[in-house]
Amino acid sequence: MTSLRSLRVFETQRPVFVDPHGLASKRLITDFERALFPSDTADQPPLSTYELLLPGRTNVTLLTALRSPFIETLRLSGTVQIANTPSATLKNLKHLTINNVQGSYFDTRDFSQDFPSIHTLESFIYSQTDRLSFELRDHHLHTISTAANSLRKLVLINCRKLTTATIAHCLKQFQRLEHFALALVTTLELEVNFIRDTLPPTIRILRLAIQNERWMRVFVDKEGDIYRTVGNLMQETGGVLTEVSLHMRPEFLRDPTWGAWLSNAAHHSCILLTLGPWINSERI
Numbered sequence: 001m002t003s004l005r006s007l008r009v010f011e012t013q014r015p016v017f018v019d020p021h022g023l024a025s026k027r028l029i030t031d032f033e034r035a036l037f038p039s040d041t042a043d044q045p046p047l048s049t050y051e052l053l054l055p056g057r058t059n060v061t062l063l064t065a066l067r068s069p070f071i072e073t074l075r076l077s078g079t080v081q082i083a084n085t086p087s088a089t090l091k092n093l094k095h096l097t098i099n100n101v102q103g104s105y106f107d108t109r110d111f112s113q114d115f116p117s118i119h120t121l122e123s124f125i126y127s128q129t130d131r132l133s134f135e136l137r138d139h140h141l142h143t144i145s146t147a148a149n150s151l152r153k154l155v156l157i158n159c160r161k162l163t164t165a166t167i168a169h170c171l172k173q174f175q176r177l178e179h180f181a182l183a184l185v186t187t188l189e190l191e192v193n194f195i196r197d198t199l200p201p202t203i204r205i206l207r208l209a210i211q212n213e214r215w216m217r218v219f220v221d222k223e224g225d226i227y228r229t230v231g232n233l234m235q236e237t238g239g240v241l242t243e244v245s246l247h248m249r250p251e252f253l254r255d256p257t258w259g260a261w262l263s264n265a266a267h268h269s270c271i272l273l274t275l276g277p278w279i280n281s282e283r284i
Helices: 032-036 138-147 164-173 220-236 250-254 256-267
Strands: 006-010 049-053 059-062 073-082 095-101 123-127 153-159 179-186 205-212 243-247 272-275
Touching: 138 164, 164 179, 205 220, 220 243, 220 250, 250 256
Parallel strands: 006 049, 049 073, 059 073, 073 095, 095 123, 123 153, 153 179, 179 205, 205 243, 243 272
Antiparallel strands: none
């Protein structure tokens, strides 16, 4: 294992036999790291990619035995916690993905507590695929925005707890952002047009979807204003923007005014314009 550079962890299909009388008082935690890297092993592998592809119900504590200082890509999933490890373990982290992480571990924590190199991230991807998933909140995005001079890719899928004011504020901070994808689920507000005067001029790929939470207020007019801003951006861009994906409400597409706007926006630019669901096109 001393030459291992990439590690992907999947759920095992083999049943685990445990004492049924102990399950009532204990939580079953998957500790695969100690099996792969025994505590008495002196040499750590030069691991650069560490990815968990686990269902939400799987409990795992990360970095209990692994101490590689070379990790650049980290993907989290499952009911995950991060062990108290030396800050050198993740000092070179460049790409962080949080996909369907469950539990309350990250709820009140600052990302900088677990990821000491958060200010030098090059990509951050968050995706909520389950209603029990960890909710990304304003203070988490503020921490991500400390990577203002290095972040190139920001993907936020099914965000319910972010305010539009925070989204707009943080977007203004990024100086090198090239890829921005946001699937926002509105609950109480859509007050701030986070596209107007906030996107950095380096944006090449823009993907946007806005929908309201079930039984919550619908902000049709404000959604329309944001999409019109995207259209104006397409026509005014100096050639940097190359791809736009919009997943809009059907009533927008049925409106002749919107049809004319879309045709005009596509005609006056060399931008690849895609209408409809785009989430599956993101590599998460």
